[in-house]
Amino acid sequence: MTSLIGTKSYFCTMYIVNLIQKLVKESLYELFGKEFSEKDFQINQVKQDFKGDYSVVLFALSKKLGISPADLGDKLAKKLKEKGNNYFEESEMVKGFLNLTISDNYWQEVLKNSQKENFGKSDSTGKKIMVEYSSPNTNKPLHLGHLRNIFLGWSISEILKFAGNEVFKSSITNDRGIHICKSMLAWQKFSNGETPETSNKKGDHLVGEYYVKFNDEYKKEINELMAAGATEQEAEKNSALMNEAREMLLKWENNDEEVKQLWQKMNSWVYEGFDKTYNEIGVSFDKKYYESNTYLLGKEIVKMGLEKGVFYKKDDGSVWIDLTPDGLDEKLVLRKDGTAVYITQDIGLALQKYEEYKIDSNIYVIGDEQNYHMKVLKLICEKLGIPNAENIFHLSYGMVELPSGKMKSREGTVVDADDIIKEMYSTAAMHTEQLGKISGFEPEELKELYQTLGLGAMKFYLLRVDPKKKMIFNPEESVDFHGFTGPFIQYTYARIKSILRKNENIKNLNLSGLPLLKEEKEILVLLEQYPHIVITAGAELNPSVVANYVYNLAKSFNSFYAALSVLNAESEGKKQLRLHISVMTANVIKSAMKLLGIRVPERM
């Protein structure tokens, strides 16, 4: 598992599991005079149908101590009760499990202590972390795959912030290279000077069209050449179009004025388009890096690495690193003509990030097809002695596929980001209108609601799955607003707010001593886990931990809501208790959803 600097400790104050661990260790020492660590025994949540909240699993301990589980459980239970500050109300041995019932008193204290703002936020770790995500090319618009990347990057940044770190969000834009020249060339040849203004098209889409156009024309030319008798290889080599693109790249590298101007113009269209999309989905960056600035970086470092003996030079002048002792291959870091390759600039940028921000940790949100590359990058940075290189982490995520298979631009099956966003909005509008809940909404409010719901549905859909797994994007399923979805959780929040609007005089909680009902306690148990959940999600670089958690919380609240009345509770004490549970649930839902980059509506 990733152990991330600054979040390596799973210990939370006010977390009953930590408390149980501590008390069990102390008890064991007092009973048997032996030191144990929390790894020697497990604390589990008690399963449904059993009595109790958390259990101590005794098998391993009983073996080590040479005592029967029953005997051990008996002694431990007594000791825990004695030390437990009245937190342990009851305990029961079932097979090898010591099931502890935590007193209602504790759960009500949780409620009291968690009323403060920012419940779940960790104290500052003093660590600085950079998260790099969304690394688009400037030759086509963003698609569904980018969205998974962007949402993951945004969410993990927010999670790490909440876990007490200072976080810098960054992106690297691939704004140079042959693929960029392709769209430039096609525009030059076929556009008649079309611009986003004259065509009324979004800049990134316009440029993307010319990238496609290039490939179409290129294919046509290849086919013609082959029809005239050329082999495929010859055709590719002799393609006038491709040669022109290569020429353009050379001109670009030689700072040809005209090419640079065209490049700047078209890239600015693309950035305008990207910014619109970023803005729409509510993400931003603290720092944007551009490959046109970084692609020459790293050469100096290669020199240094040569002197240090980290790299070696082959006869032809190319520079390599031998990673076979680490189980990898030999890897080129500088071409024989002295130009940088992909990894050269990445090394350079890694150092630059450190120098600019003095980061303790450097996280890259990149698809899993680059697992090998990232492994190599980290190793090289470590060998070069770039500070904190051991804290380079790759948040690797699987590809987004469609039920019909992979998205292929050639077959036109790529799901465009802007399209899918729009579709989500109209789905949200459709559902809302069908349910007839729009009375009393101003048009502006409605628009905002549809955006909140549509984006909520999409973000949740993409974030609820473990990042490292590839995922299937099922268009039908993604517009479903029932069950394990963003809108389900948003709806739960809106329901709570509706109750709270009807009752604004919430009194200070009086620890009433009234016995907690099953539905009440279930929520409190979940709420108590929130700080720990955030830390776990951060340490594992996995926002789906938060998504699953907040879904379970919402589900529990809905059961509670159906079974018990808040405003017409059986007593004033119960009413106040439930109001407090409701407030806190709403707070945690809002907070957790924010960590996922999702807003919650007051009404829906």
Place this chain on the structure above:
RNA sequence: GGUCCGGUAGCUCAGCUGGAUAGAGCAUCAGCCUUCUAAGCUGAGGGUCAUUGGUUCGAAUCCAAUCCGGAUCACCA
């Protein structure tokens, strides 16, 4: 071929630092709106946790082998 990742209900996914009877959602079926928003709740059916061995008091979880799917092993980025 080497390395890495995945395979859990019809579908999409949790659970994987070993623990009790493997959980959700969707879909199917049966109930629940004169009481705080039914985008909700309650219940039913649905499983060879890819296969086979091993470790263990105990394996979906750890190990090994095999099968299936994917990624990667560029003087591309």
